[in-house]
Amino acid sequence: MGALEKLKKRYRWISSFSSALELLHWDMEVNMPPKGGKWRAKVIGTISEFVQRELTSDEMGKLLAEAERDAKGELDEALVRVAKRDYERSKKIPPELWGRFAEETAKAQRIWEEAKEKNDFSLFAPQLKVVIEIVKEMAERIGYEKSPYDALLDFFEPGLTVEDLEEIIPPLRDFLKRALRKIEAVEKPKDVFKGGPFEIEKQKELSLKVLKVMGYDLEAGRLDRSAHPFTITITHGDVRVTTRYDESDLKYSFFSTVHEGGHALYEQGIPEEMRGLPIGDGASMGIHESQSRFWENIVARSLPFWEFFKTTLSEVFPQFESVSAEDLWRSSNIVERSLIRTEADEVTYNLHIMLRYEIEKELIEGNMKVEEIPDVWKEKMEEYLGVIPKEDRDGALQDIHWAHGTFGYFPSYMMGNLYAAQLYSAMKRDLDFDSLVREGKFDKVLNWLREKVHRYGRTLEPKELLRKASGEDFKVDHFMDYIREKYSKVYGVSL
Amino acid sequence: MGALEKLKKRYRWISSFSSALELLHWDMEVNMPPKGGKWRAKVIGTISEFVQRELTSDEMGKLLAEAERDAKGELDEALVRVAKRDYERSKKIPPELWGRFAEETAKAQRIWEEAKEKNDFSLFAPQLKVVIEIVKEMAERIGYEKSPYDALLDFFEPGLTVEDLEEIIPPLRDFLKRALRKIEAVEKPKDVFKGGPFEIEKQKELSLKVLKVMGYDLEAGRLDRSAHPFTITITHGDVRVTTRYDESDLKYSFFSTVHEGGHALYEQGIPEEMRGLPIGDGASMGIHESQSRFWENIVARSLPFWEFFKTTLSEVFPQFESVSAEDLWRSSNIVERSLIRTEADEVTYNLHIMLRYEIEKELIEGNMKVEEIPDVWKEKMEEYLGVIPKEDRDGALQDIHWAHGTFGYFPSYMMGNLYAAQLYSAMKRDLDFDSLVREGKFDKVLNWLREKVHRYGRTLEPKELLRKASGEDFKVDHFMDYIREKYSKVYGVSL
Secondary structure, three states: OOHHHHHHHHHHHHHHHHHHHHHHHHHHHHOOOHHHHHHHHHHHHHHHHHHHHHHOOHHHHHHHHHHHHHOOOHHHHHHHHHHHHHHHHHHOOOHHHHHHHHHHHHHHHHHHHHHHHHOOHHHHHHHHHHHHHHHHHHHHHHOOOOOHHHHHHHHHOOOOOHHHHHHHHHHHHHHHHHHHHHHHOOOOOOOOOEOOOOOHHHHHHHHHHHHHHHOOOHHHOOEEEOOOOOEEEEEOOEEEEEEOOOOOEHHHHHHHHHHHHHHHHHHHOOOHHHOOOOOOOOOOHHHHHHHHHHHHHHHOOOHHHHHHHHHHHHHHOHHHOOOOHHHHHHHHOOOOOOOOHHHOOHHHHHHHHHHHHHHHHHHHOOOOOHHHHHHHHHHHHHHHHOOOOOOHHHOOOOOOHHHHOOOOOHHHHHHHHHHHHHHHHHHHHHOOHHHHHHOOOHHHHHHHHHHHOHHHOOOOOHHHHHHHHHOOOOOOHHHHHHHHHHHHHHHOOOO | OOHHHHHHHHHHHHHHHHHHHHHHHHHHHHOOOHHHHHHHHHHHHHHHHHHHHHHOOHHHHHHHHHHHHHOOOHHHHHHHHHHHHHHHHHHHOOHHHHHHHHHHHHHHHHHHHHHHHHOOHHHHHHHHHHHHHHHHHHHHHHOOOOOHHHHHHHHHOOOOOHHHHHHHHHHHHHHHHHHHHHHHOOOOOOOOOEOOOOOHHHHHHHHHHHHHHHOOOHHHOOEEEOOOOOEEEEEOOEEEEEEOOOOOEHHHHHHHHHHHHHHHHHHHOOOHHHOOOOOOOOOOHHHHHHHHHHHHHHHOOOHHHHHHHHHHHHHHOHHHOOOOHHHHHHHHOOOOOOOOHHHOOHHHHHHHHHHHHHHHHHHHOOOOOHHHHHHHHHHHHHHHHOOOOOOHHHOOOOOOHHHHOOOOOHHHHHHHHHHHHHHHHHHHHHOOHHHHHHOOOHHHHHHHHHHHOHHHOOOOOHHHHHHHHHOOOOOOHHHHHHHHHHHHHHHOOOO
16 A cells, blocks of 8 residues: 555544544534533543544654655645645644643533523633633644734634735725615615514425525435534535524524535535545635525525525415515615624624624734623624624624634634625626526536535635636625625615 | 553543444434445444454553552442453454454345345345354354353353253243233233324323433433434433334334333433443343333333323323223233234243244354254244244344344343343332332332442442342242233233
8 A cells, every 4th residue: 555545544544533523513512411511521522632643643744744755646736735734733732732622612612501591701701711721822832923813814714814804804894884874874674584483393394495406415414403503524425504493583594504505515515535534625614604605695695596486485484475586585685783693694794703803813812801802892893883782692602603712713704705705706707697596506506616616625725716716816806896786786775 | 640540541531432433323323314324334433443442452451450459449349350351351352353243244234134125034144144153253262161152141141141041941931821821811902002193293292201200311311213212321411212103003102212211211320430431331231121121011011100191191192081091001011922022012022032042042052054044933933922924024034133243132131021020029128119100209219220220330240230139149930920910910810
């Protein structure tokens, strides 16, 4: 067996343990009885540490060095490049620290849940501090040029830096705040998705139907309910999504499902031969988010989509028979100043992200104390969105990310929105998007994404992938153009 | 850290991987989408092999030898004794043989499924031969005094031998055959549990209610649906049961649920400090089965139980309002000559086991050819049960055990029935069983089992545990007395 084959075999061996970890996480969110939590954290901690140790073993280093000499062809060269990059970064973090990270974040999640339930940030603060100290130590060990936050960004969006964000954010923020003011001046459409009661079983049926039309393979996946929707790949052939339900608001489940469906289509599109290897993954969190956002916002919040899907919706919920596609479309695109990120519309969403980015950057750079978060949160909410949360559960406790220890992740959501718009602009050059969606020919849309994005797995860096897929370098303008064009139509104002 | 502490730490570390395996298995039965199967098998294979290798490493041998010198006190001495026994037995089987066993039994399961589907034992025979040869080699390597079958029995029921069984079986067989003839002479009660349709959601509700009254902690467990009911412990605080449903037969789910609930109560009763160690388990398969059988047969098929539970049953299924507790009790205890072990009643169940035991013992001792199984099966069915399966799927292909390679397991089912009756006889000396059950005071019953059985985990050998719990050596008479007393009442005949 050549060195390269040995390397692949080794990675695939380790990936069995990673698969087990994914299932342990999925199960924790979907099925685990409460009293299993304490031991589950230990199990996850132990196996995470083991995986990390195996990935960063000296033997792996040797295999990598040997394989580097053998690697020929695009795929194998990419494999060695990506693997080496991961190896070198991981090598900087000792297994003991990874283990501590896994255990403390598992603990933090439980505490966060309780704190959110009790609506009291101070219950979460002490454990959040523990997590932040671990994350800061990780950043220091990984190293950075300008900000420790860069070291974290690089985990989720390779190549993205604070410097990039400081360039992207100001014009975007100003544009969005301006657009928001103009839209607000017009009368808000009535939300036809509110009311109900929409039976949960029926909502699940609708969720399954939309996943199916999008092209999600339910023989290789499943849909469950969890507090916070997510997508997870257990193994090839087993990519699961979760959603949430609100009996009085159909949008709440519907767009969450489509969003996770977008992530899942990406995962289902990664070639089997890449699986179990470091390249058998999405290119980055931002690119991943571009896929979920593409389906959620660009597809499912479009007029052609509702012209197509109205029939299916009415089959499941007959009360929509008398509602027009236009009204469904307008209701899908209500813009408002709101408190909750995951329910925010396309115009305000990135403002929620900017706030989080600024807070977590300050925390990681050591310029802010954990105790200050709730107040800073309120100040920034007022400044960016003009609304102030009265309760912690609608403010600093609303997202699970910090409990997960995933500092540096939030900007990926914004980048995903921006990438999605750039991909959309490119797709329209190749396809008659509106007609295809109106006719429910989602396979054409999916195939374009498979061809331009999915099939590469992690073999290309985000910036390179975007360039190859869209034919140009990353530009924030595509997103602003998209918002301008779409919302001018929805609201009849000039943005 | 002393050697003993090191040993415990090591076992607990390995137990995290075993926990992951348990979850992978549970999920495979309950949730996994079909296309995940191929990769899931690889994940399970990889982690199983890893766990086996860790448990039998030379390092573990060294730790054990050192710990043996340190061990003081009942618990630690038991730990070292049990651990050493497991280690030495596993060590006798080379990893290559374990690997072959895993591979050939995985193959055998697929072939068995196909053969059962096609109803043709001859399709299964060649692979069954392969499995038997491997199992025989294992028995030879483990070693035995009189029969190679003893080496296999010892896996599941430590201390039980062919000699014991040859003493237990003949009087029991004669008694059961005689009882069956006498019961048959009387008119069979009408089965009030048949009919329906019993809505699955309602059956689930009833299952949850009975688990709750038994004392199963649903905060530390959950109930799901699977093709074959089972109980599985993921970690301490996470003991799950599954059941099955038939819309036209309420008994089908109800007694399966109670049976698994009995297993689960045992698992939930094993002390937390034993968990992750070789002693943190049931004492044996037979003792485990005694717990499931106790709840299924002795509790839930008793008249006092239905006097208590009738109200709950009628709340969920109002059609039972007009049915008397006596009729529910009689319907729970219908005795008949049937072909399928898993659906057999208390009187005939052990006859099904004897037949299997006799066949597998002859196979392992080399006195019977695989090709002869279907005919011998039919002969013995006629002799013991007076019915002959027309088809292999109702005969020699009905159970998966031989495809799993678990020869020597079947007698545990019988021993479980016998142990349960002996525990019942002892319990009645301490408690007013009938009154407690009639009043739904199952906590008293459960506490007795916790005190006498559960809390010992695997620190005592089955024979010793039974002696301690019941105050006497194992005796088959308790079971015969129990059957005699109960079925004389149900059928109004003298047995």
